[in-house]
Amino acid sequence: MSYLTRSLISLDALLAEVAGPERGGTCAFLGTVRSGPEEQGVTAIEYSAYEEMVEAEFARLLADADARWPEARIAVRHRLGVIPAGEASIAIAAAAPHRADAFAACRFVIEEVKRRIPVWKKELRADGTETWVDPSGHPTAHPLTHD
Amino acid sequence: MTGAETVTIRVRLFARYAELVGRAEAAVSVPLPATVGDVVRRLRDEIPAARALPERPLAAVNLRQVKLDARVKDGDEVALLPPIAGG
Numbered sequence: 001m002s003y004l005t006r007s008l009i010s011l012d013a014l015l016a017e018v019a020g021p022e023r024g025g026t027c028a029f030l031g032t033v034r035s036g037p038e039e040q041g042v043t044a045i046e047y048s049a050y051e052e053m054v055e056a057e058f059a060r061l062l063a064d065a066d067a068r069w070p071e072a073r074i075a076v077r078h079r080l081g082v083i084p085a086g087e088a089s090i091a092i093a094a095a096a097p098h099r100a101d102a103f104a105a106c107r108f109v110i111e112e113v114k115r116r117i118p119v120w121k122k123e124l125r126a127d128g129t130e131t132w133v134d135p136s137g138h139p140t141a142h143p144l145t146h147d
Numbered sequence: 148m149t150g151a152e153t154v155t156i157r158v159r160l161f162a163r164y165a166e167l168v169g170r171a172e173a174a175v176s177v178p179l180p181a182t183v184g185d186v187v188r189r190l191r192d193e194i195p196a197a198r199a200l201p202e203r204p205l206a207a208v209n210l211r212q213v214k215l216d217a218r219v220k221d222g223d224e225v226a227l228l229p230p231i232a233g234g
Contacts (some may be wrong), residue, residue, distance in 0.1 A: 030157040031234045049233070050161050050226055078233065090234050110234060118207070118226075119233030120162035132163045135230045 003058040004083045009091045018077040018095035025099030026104040029092040035085035042123045046132075047080045047089060050118040054078065059091060061112050065094075069105045072096040076109055078119060089121075151178040156186050158202075163229045166220040177219070183208060184215035186225050189198040200227065 018026060058076065065074055074094045074121060083089050090113065094106035105110040113119075114135070123131045158173045165171045175189045183206045190198045205228040206213055212228075219225060 038205075047233075049161050050159070050207070050210075050228065053207055053210040053226065113234045115231065116212070117233045118161065118228050118231055120229055121232050124227050132229070133232050 003050065003078060005077050005079050008077070009079055009088045009096065011088075011091050011093070014075040014077060014091055014093035018073040018093045020073065020095065020101055023071075023073060023095040023097055023102075024095070025092060025102040025108055026095040027099070027102040028094075029106050029110055030088045031090040031110065032088050033083050033085045037122065041125045042085060042128050044084045044124045045083050046082045046122045046124060046130075047078075048122075049078070049080055049109060051080075053118050057116050057118065061116060063110065064112070065105055065108055068108070069094075069096060069101050072101055072105045074105055076113075076119065078113070080119070082124065084124050093136075110137050136139065148220075152179045152221075154181075155226050156181075156219055157225060158186060158190055159226045161226065161228060164204070164227050165199055168194060168196045170194075173197075179220070181213060181223055183213060183217050183219060186219055187215065187227065188229075196231050204228065205230065 033045045062074055072094055076092045078090045092106050092109050094102050096102040121133045123133055153176050155174050155176050158175055158210050160168055160171050173190060173194060174187055176191060177185050177189050203215055207226040207228060208217055
């Protein structure tokens with residue numbers, strides 16, 4: 001199984017992966033491509049990744065989640081390629097016996113994705129311009145220095 | 148005894164870094180012992196366009212994030228990662 005897809009993400013498929021009668025609370029998160037006033041005419045975002053590392057890191061991330069919420073079941077999919085505004089780039093489903101753990105596990109996964117999963121995005125605009133997005137969500141105009 | 152062993156390390160570049168350097172992959176030779184930071188310095192020395200990369204980028208070895216003082220060995224794959232922006 002891969003955590004990556006180049007097709008529309010099916011939330012129903014993720015929900016089916018985590019469903020079970022002993023799990024009474026399910027939390028689903030969808031991250032969608034935003035095109036609000038701040039994005040200045042973004043029509044789509046092109047997602048790319050270090051795909052082998054994404055697979056390995058997702059496995060480690062979900063193992064970390066399993067250690068914290070052993071009764072929870074979590075499914076996650078990240079989409080790559082050009083994703084039009086409004087469509088989902090990531091979906092997470094977390095099911096647990098009770099809602100508090102479902103919410104916590106779902107939140108944990110998306111926050112860890114932002115920190116650990118090597119995926120990059122380039123905003124595409126109707127006027128043909130393209131901008132790499134930095135982690136704070138602001139465009140990067142110059143070579144980055146981390147120190 | 149022989150002199151220091153030199154190994155070839157495969158370096159992969161992604162996203163903006165690949166665009167800056169104009170390639171997604173390179174091979175650099177470093178004498179052992181060597182760190183990821185040594186590999187980055189050698190890359191910047193050998194490929195002029197690689198000087199556009201930060202001196203201290205986020206890096207991974209064999210699919211795991213590491214610090215720049217992590218040791219490399221023969222056969223390792225080093226990846227230089229732009230700031231992560233997934234989700």
